Amino acid sequence: MVARVAGVFDEKLTEAIANSKILVVGAGGIGCEILKNLVLTGFPYIEIIDLDTIDVSNLNRQFLFHKEHVGKSKAQVAKDSALSFNPNVTIIAHHDSVISNDYGVSYFKQFNIVMNALDNRVARNHVNRMCLAASIPLIETGTAGYAGQVELIKKGLTQCYECQPKAPQKSFPGCTIRNTPSEPIHCIVWAKHLFNQLFGEEDPDQDVSPDTADPEAAGEAGASALNTEGTAAGNVERKSTRAWASDTNYDPEKLFSKLFGDDIRYLLSMENLWKKRRPPTPLSWDNLPGKDSPTAQHSGLPDQRVWSVHECAQVFADSCKALQADLKNRPEGDHLVWDKDEKSAMDFVTACANIRAHIFNIPLNSRFEIKSMAGNIIPAIATANAIVAGLAVMRAQSLLKGEIETCTSVYLRPKVNHRGQLFVPEKTLTAPNPKCYVCAPKPEVALACNLKQLTLKDLNTAFKEGLNMQAPDATVEGKGLVVLSSEPGETDHNNEKTLEEIGLNDGCALLVDDFLQNYEVRVRLQQEDEEKSWRLVTDTDTPMPGPKEEATANGSNGSDEPKPGPSRPKDDSDSDMEIIEEDDNGEPAPKPPKRRKVDMSDEIVELC
Ligand SMILES: Nc1ncnc2c1ncn2[C@@H]1O[C@H](COP(=O)(O)OP(=O)(O)OP(=O)(O)O)[C@@H](O)[C@H]1O
Numbered sequence: 001m002v003a004r005v006a007g008v009f010d011e012k013l014t015e016a017i018a019n020s021k022i023l024v025v026g027a028g029g030i031g032c033e034i035l036k037n038l039v040l041t042g043f044p045y046i047e048i049i050d051l052d053t054i055d056v057s058n059l060n061r062q063f064l065f066h067k068e069h070v071g072k073s074k075a076q077v078a079k080d081s082a083l084s085f086n087p088n089v090t091i092i093a094h095h096d097s098v099i100s101n102d103y104g105v106s107y108f109k110q111f112n113i114v115m116n117a118l119d120n121r122v123a124r125n126h127v128n129r130m131c132l133a134a135s136i137p138l139i140e141t142g143t144a145g146y147a148g149q150v151e152l153i154k155k156g157l158t159q160c161y162e163c164q165p166k167a168p169q170k171s172f173p174g175c176t177i178r179n180t181p182s183e184p185i186h187c188i189v190w191a192k193h194l195f196n197q198l199f200g201e202e203d204p205d206q207d208v209s210p211d212t213a214d215p216e217a218a219g220e221a222g223a224s225a226l227n228t229e230g231t232a233a234g235n236v237e238r239k240s241t242r243a244w245a246s247d248t249n250y251d252p253e254k255l256f257s258k259l260f261g262d263d264i265r266y267l268l269s270m271e272n273l274w275k276k277r278r279p280p281t282p283l284s285w286d287n288l289p290g291k292d293s294p295t296a297q298h299s300g301l302p303d304q305r306v307w308s309v310h311e312c313a314q315v316f317a318d319s320c321k322a323l324q325a326d327l328k329n330r331p332e333g334d335h336l337v338w339d340k341d342e343k344s345a346m347d348f349v350t351a352c353a354n355i356r357a358h359i360f361n362i363p364l365n366s367r368f369e370i371k372s373m374a375g376n377i378i379p380a381i382a383t384a385n386a387i388v389a390g391l392a393v394m395r396a397q398s399l400l401k402g403e404i405e406t407c408t409s410v411y412l413r414p415k416v417n418h419r420g421q422l423f424v425p426e427k428t429l430t431a432p433n434p435k436c437y438v439c440a441p442k443p444e445v446a447l448a449c450n451l452k453q454l455t456l457k458d459l460n461t462a463f464k465e466g467l468n469m470q471a472p473d474a475t476v477e478g479k480g481l482v483v484l485s486s487e488p489g490e491t492d493h494n495n496e497k498t499l500e501e502i503g504l505n506d507g508c509a510l511l512v513d514d515f516l517q518n519y520e521v522r523v524r525l526q527q528e529d530e531e532k533s534w535r536l537v538t539d540t541d542t543p544m545p546g547p548k549e550e551a552t553a554n555g556s557n558g559s560d561e562p563k564p565g566p567s568r569p570k571d572d573s574d575s576d577m578e579i580i581e582e583d584d585n586g587e588p589a590p591k592p593p594k595r596r597k598v599d600m601s602d603e604i605v606e607l608c
């Protein structure tokens with residue numbers, strides 16, 4: 001291996017490598033490349049953590065995996081394949097989430113360097129905090145298509161992963177999705193919401209029925225249509241879509257007639273909407289376009305040609321039945337999670353999105369194109385992963401040599417800049433943000449909420465979703481009174497009480513900590529009568545996203561976040577690297593850097 005070949009590295013580095021212990025988090029596109037580089041360089045001790053199993057779609061770029069490995073643990077197979085290049089390495093594989101109690105601060109402390117090769121914000125935030133708590137250098141990596149980035153995070157010396165507020169994620173107004181779609185993506189989002197309404201986790205913000213509260217339709221919304229009462233929120237009061245579908249035994253024809261016939265006629269009755277738009281055309285099951293052009297006459301791969309509306313209806317019927325059967329086989333109360341790689345789930349969304357697109361005179365797309373839009377896929381480029389992994393391991397070598405000041409962030413550009421650079425390094429390390437609510441010496445943040453309405457349960461959610469804590473505990477500053485405990489049962493009896501009812505007032509400060517992350521933050525409560533839920537406000541006055549603005553990540557299917565455990569929802573924020581933009585001279589922008597979030601999490605719908 002390279003480190004053992006005399007003269008390749010100087011003595012100091014050779015020795016440092018020989019004594020090093022490295023943790024790699026994630027064995028996906030970048031993780032496989034990093035592991036290969038470490039093993040071939042001669043790093044003697046590596047641990048690798050990944051919660052996922054190998055999917056067919058990984059094989060084109062995650063070269064440590066082959067066809068026969070599909071369904072097996074990524075971490076374990078990555079280890080076995082890497083050992084075949086160099087059996088003299090100790091590799092410990094963990095098929096697990098890094099967000100598990102098993103990997104506490106003392107676990108992190110045993111490593112010289114941690115290398116992140118993750119694909120979602122929650123896991124990145126968590127490793128960021130663990131490395132800050134353990135004071136271990138973290139090399140953070142990411143790619144998005146042809147672009148990429150490697151950055152060093154070291155407590156007190158550089159910015160941490162959470163030093164800059166993250167941009168809110170892509171969103172579409174709810175009324176566009178429900179009433180007036182004009183682009184294929186609007187129909188795809190609607191179809192994914194329909195999937196959740198029928199088979200997944202029901203979310204009131206993902207209603208697929210006509211929205212009578214649409215300001216554009218104001219005054220006479222649906223007045224001349226079905227004589228149905230509207231709720232205060234403007235939604236048509238009916239039985240839940242799931243309950244209704246279940247009553248019909250998921251009869252595809254009945255579902256079709258309601259979704260693509262009755263609901264469209266209802267929309268047509270909201271006349272204001274169509275004064276300046278082409279009105280939609282309701283469909284009838286017995287008379288669908290494309291019925292007379294047999295499938296056999298079409299050529300090309302089924303995924304890459306656009307299905308006729310008639311074919312879409314057939315696929316709709318078949319996938320509905322398959323998904324209903326899948327749901328039936330699960331325990332009472334369980335639900336399906338939309339996954340672009342699950343055949344029936346993807347077929348269902350393709351068919352529904354295209355049928356709706358036809359109704360609204362929007363171009364139809366192939367299953368392949370819809371998959372890429374529905375999964376928020378920016379194609380992963382194997383070369384970009386390999387370059388970023390190479391840069392990351394070079395940074396690891398510099399760290400081991402003690403040349404930390406040379407470990408500046410490096411950006412891989414999709415094309416060369418006017419200086420002919422493809423790799424643009426920062427000139428210096430980026431200093432921490434003194435107001436960062438994670439890595440500042442005394443982290444602080446304000447929580448804007450209506451204390452008269454926010455319950456203790458909501459507060460717990462705010463700490464988990466807003467502050468990315470796993471198991472928050474909160475006490476009143478100065479009084480030591482326990483408001484929220486992560487020990488089951490200790491404060492649960494107060495869950496439904498409002499913050500006011502448990503004696504918390506405007507300006508009151510809570511000390512909130514997460515034992516696993518070894519992280520404590522002072523949270524000042526800020527009364528806002530208008531606030532419907534909660535919103536974090538940092539000291540820099542940059543509003544932090546509240547629950548409606550930011551994806552409850554990787555979560556992407558409503559919940560993009562990977563959950564601890566050996567499997568995770570697939571449709572999550574597939575990658576969420578950040579790219580620091582250059583200034584006009586092709587230099588990295590002056591500090592603090594402007595950050596553009598490249599986020600592929602699931603869309604969030606804003607209600608209009
Ligand atoms: N909490 C976590 N703990 C451990 N590993 C994680 C965690 N969250 C994500 N990962 C892993 O990080 C890796 C990221 O790799 P990559 O970005 O190539 O994603 P992928 O899932 O392999 O590919 P794709 O999303 O394109 O299908 C994945 O293997 C994923 O399982």
Ligand SMILES: [Zn+2]
Binds near residue numbers: 437
């Ligand atoms: Zn920070």
